[in-house]
Amino acid sequence: MADILLIQPPVRDFYLTRKRTIPYGLSSIAAVLIQNGFSVELFDSLATHKSRILDYPDEMNHLRLFYGKPDQSPFALFHHFRHFGYSYEHIGKAAGQSNAFLVGISSLFSAYQDEALKTAEIVKKWHPDCKIVIGGHHATSMPEEVMKNPAVDFLIRGEGEVSMPLLAKAVHDHLSIKDIPGIVYREENSSLVITPPAVMSSLDHYPLPATHLIKKKYYQRNKSGSIAVVASRGCPMKCSYCSMGESGLPYRRRSVESVVKEIELATVSEPVRFIDFEDENLSLDKKWFL
Numbered sequence: 001m002a003d004i005l006l007i008q009p010p011v012r013d014f015y016l017t018r019k020r021t022i023p024y025g026l027s028s029i030a031a032v033l034i035q036n037g038f039s040v041e042l043f044d045s046l047a048t049h050k051s052r053i054l055d056y057p058d059e060m061n062h063l064r065l066f067y068g069k070p071d072q073s074p075f076a077l078f079h080h081f082r083h084f085g086y087s088y089e090h091i092g093k094a095a096g097q098s099n100a101f102l103v104g105i106s107s108l109f110s111a112y113q114d115e116a117l118k119t120a121e122i123v124k125k126w127h128p129d130c131k132i133v134i135g136g137h138h139a140t141s142m143p144e145e146v147m148k149n150p151a152v153d154f155l156i157r158g159e160g161e162v163s164m165p166l167l168a169k170a171v172h173d174h175l176s177i178k179d180i181p182g183i184v185y186r187e188e189n190s191s192l193v194i195t196p197p198a199v200m201s202s203l204d205h206y207p208l209p210a211t212h213l214i215k216k217k218y219y220q221r222n223k224s225g226s227i228a229v230v231a232s233r234g235c236p237m238k239c240s241y242c243s244m245g246e247s248g249l250p251y252r253r254r255s256v257e258s259v260v261k262e263i264e265l266a267t268v269s270e271p272v273r274f275i276d277f278e279d280e281n282l283s284l285d286k287k288w289f290l
């Protein structure tokens, strides 16, 4: 049971890079929600070794020609198209059991947008009384597309650390949501209101991620801990193929002291041998980085 449930959806693909799926962003949002007095659960659909083979999606049928049968080559692992993580039914039941009044679902990559929307649909089925909000890079870039799905009540553009506590309070206390930074919602006449992405003004003023909500054992490598860290946000470049260029999120850095403190705290509970920096552009400022 929790006030708010945050969900990392499963992934359907030929492969999964497990060491890069630590739900750092959700744990960062969870920390701010906890600071604001809400209880939070984090359901990481990918924190399991379960996967099952699926039929190729229609748009990938042409790949059968190349991946027709398993072999011993380095490409053998791409033979099957799979559902990685817990089943949608399992996720839906967990959402119902949480009894959360607000469920947040991450939608980071456009290639996995269907998984985020299917997660929203199954949560609505098993827990129809909750409100569902979707956030992440894909949601920020394509709000109209995501909001076509009636299971999604709200969408947050930009950094959820800013918007989620305000949205949680508004939903809990039945207040207006229209002034929440980054919020996307439907008016009574079904027209869409889309606001600019929310931006964290001073990264050091936010709490460190609530990493106690992460299933650390699953992310261990060779029996040692693995952690993710984000030392900066945004990117000033405008690469045409990358959603960051159009996101409107400015480049900001944390202080070196804050980053080191986070790493030191992570190593108190277990030896850590793998640190995954998930910054958009970690080495942009080489002097700060080194």
Ligand code: SF4
Residues within 6 Å of the ligand: 235, 236, 237, 238, 239, 242, 243, 244, 245, 280, 281
């Ligand atoms: S994050 Fe990387 S790919 Fe994206 S705009 Fe910045 S430099 Fe380009």
